[in-house]
Structures are given as C-alpha cells and as structure tokens.
Amino acid sequence: xxxxxxxxxxxxxxxxxxxxxxxxxxxxxxxxxxxxxxxxxxxxxxxxxxxxxxxxxxxxxxxxxxxxx
Numbered sequence: 001x002x003x004x005x006x007x008x009x010x011x012x013x014x015x016x017x018x019x020x021x022x023x024x025x026x027x028x029x030x031x032x033x034x035x036x037x038x039x040x041x042x043x044x045x046x047x048x049x050x051x052x053x054x055x056x057x058x059x060x061x062x063x064x065x066x067x068x069x
Contacts, residue, residue: 003065008052011064017052018063025062
C-alpha cells in the first residue's frame with residue numbers, strides 16, 4: 001500500500017517487485033534494471049541477483065510498485 005503500481009515495462013531501478021507465493025504476497029525484490037532484481041530467496045539466505053524472464057519469477061510476479069517521496 002505504500003507504493004504506487006507501475007507497469008513492468010516502466011519499471012526503474014529501485015522499484016519494488018512483489019511476488020505471490022502460496023496464495024499471498026510473500027516475497028519482495030528490488031529492481032535493478034535490464035529485467036534483473038535483487039532478493040534474498042529465503043529467510044537468512046544470501047542475497048542474489050535473478051532475472052524476471054526466469055519462468056518461475058515471471059509466473060509469480062503480481063505487482064511492481066514505486067515508492068513516492
């Protein structure tokens with residue numbers, strides 16, 4: 001609720017990516033550009049860079065949000 005929705009095609013570095021897993025939004029990444037984002041894949045896991053064109057993430061992405069000052 002603290003972000004304004006934007007289309008993926010308009011995503012900018014720093015936008016938040018919300019993923020729905022197990023029937024609810026339960027994972028968030030930070031967009032870095034070029035269809036790449038950073039996230040920690042599990043609680044206490046190492047931070048990774050992944051791609052949004054990866055079928056798994058593509059299938060679970062539900063929203064791109066931009067924080068407004």
